[in-house]
Amino acid sequence: MQAYTARAHTNIALLKYWGKANEQLIIPTTSSISLTLDEFYTDTTVVFDQHLNEDAVFLNDAPLTGKGYKKITDFLDIVRQLAGISTKAHVQSTNHVPTAAGLASSASAFSALAGAASKAAGLDLSLADLSRLARRGSGSASRSIYGGFVEWERGTDDTTSVAHPLQEVVDWDIQLLTVIINDQPKKVDSRGGMQHALQTSPFYQNWVDATNAATVDMKTAIENHDFQKIGSLAEQNALQMHATNMTATPPFTYLTDNSWAVIQLAAQLRSKGIEVYATMDAGPNVKLISHISDYHEIVLALQSVLPDVETVAATPGPGLVVVAG
Numbered sequence: 583m584q585a586y587t588a589r590a591h592t593n594i595a596l597l598k599y600w601g602k603a604n605e606q607l608i609i610p611t612t613s614s615i616s617l618t619l620d621e622f623y624t625d626t627t628v629v630f631d632q633h634l635n636e637d638a639v640f641l642n643d644a645p646l647t648g649k650g651y652k653k654i655t656d657f658l659d660i661v662r663q664l665a666g667i668s669t670k671a672h673v674q675s676t677n678h679v680p681t682a683a684g685l686a687s688s689a690s691a692f693s694a695l696a697g698a699a700s701k702a703a704g705l706d707l708s709l710a711d712l713s714r715l716a717r718r719g720s721g722s723a724s725r726s727i728y729g730g731f732v733e734w735e736r737g738t739d740d741t742t743s744v745a746h747p748l749q750e751v752v753d754w755d756i757q758l759l760t761v762i763i764n765d766q767p768k769k770v771d772s773r774g775g776m777q778h779a780l781q782t783s784p785f786y787q788n789w790v791d792a793t794n795a796a797t798v799d800m801k802t803a804i805e806n807h808d809f810q811k812i813g814s815l816a817e818q819n820a821l822q823m824h825a826t827n828m829t830a831t832p833p834f835t836y837l838t839d840n841s842w843a844v845i846q847l848a849a850q851l852r853s854k855g856i857e858v859y860a861t862m863d864a865g866p867n868v869k870l871i872s873h874i875s876d877y878h879e880i881v882l883a884l885q886s887v888l889p890d891v892e893t894v895a896a897t898p899g900p901g902l903v904v905v906a907g
């Protein structure tokens with residue numbers, strides 16, 4: 583059978599997905615809105631081969647084993663079921679995502695895998711069906727099918743929980759500057775963290791209500807290129823998400839003293855008229871939503887708070903591309 587290669591880019595949520603209404607189908611409790619990034623992506627090649635007795639999966643040239651391997655083979659089983667085949671596959675994946683920057687590669691990885699595996703299995707899925715399929719691998723992957731600003735509508739079932747583009751080409755002055763905070767606390771992965779918050783935080787339903795209300799305002803802000811509104815909604819939503827973690831039982835947080843130092847610096851810079859807003863995911867790193875034109879001023883200010891701090895800049899990027907071979 584023919585091999586196919588797909589490239590999908592990472593995305594950062596501006597309104598977060600943080601909790602599953604249905605864990606098996608990965609249906610979220612809220613809609614979410616993200617920005618697909620240009621600089622970071624996964625390339626994945628898949629070919630189904632009759633001679634294989636089991637799936638052969640390689641990540642960055644090393645054979646994948648354990649939990650990671652099972653997530654991929656479970657995903658391939660969904661593709662096989664859709665295509666009506668039982669053939670095993672050879673999967674070769676390369677992440678061009680600085681994991682040290684705490685940028686999750688699961689979104690680009692499962693979006694690229696959905697694209698390459700479905701084509702290699704002989705399927706020709708619509709972008710919406712690719713989003714539904716990618717969602718089964720990792721929720722945030724449903725958004726990386728598209729470029730630019732993307733909404734993943736929470737929906738209630740496999741059909742209605744799907745992403746769609748809000749503004750695929752973003753040619754205005756916006757960047758995400760990831761500040762790499764190295765004092766990493768013990769890593770609680772996003773899958774475990776979100777369900778713990780959902781199950782034990784008394785504020786979880788407030789989170790759901792606030793996020794679903796913010797979705798309407800965020801879409802309007804994106805439509806109007808209202809940078810200040812986009813940034814303030816995003817920062818507020820990220821802090822609300824992390825508040826559900828701090829109010830879980832037992833409480834936990836991904837944020838460290840240095841994370842908070844960067845969050846506070848963003849507020850100080852805003853008081854000086856520089857439009858910069860902080861968003862944080864399942865890790866201590868802080869992503870600064872900012873103007874490309876303010877890059878040097880922001881990095882200088884960061885140096886004064888966290889000398890030698892490393893940053894990684896990213897601008898809006900494209901959706902999934904799949905090619906034969």
Ligand SMILES: O=C(O)C[C@@](O)(CF)CCOP(=O)(O)OP(=O)(O)O
Nearest residue numbers: 595598599720721722772773863864
């Ligand atoms: O990206 C966001 O909306 C917010 C987060 O990044 C915040 F940390 C969570 C992403 O969770 P994901 O890795 O997609 O979980 P999975 O469905 O359990 O694989």
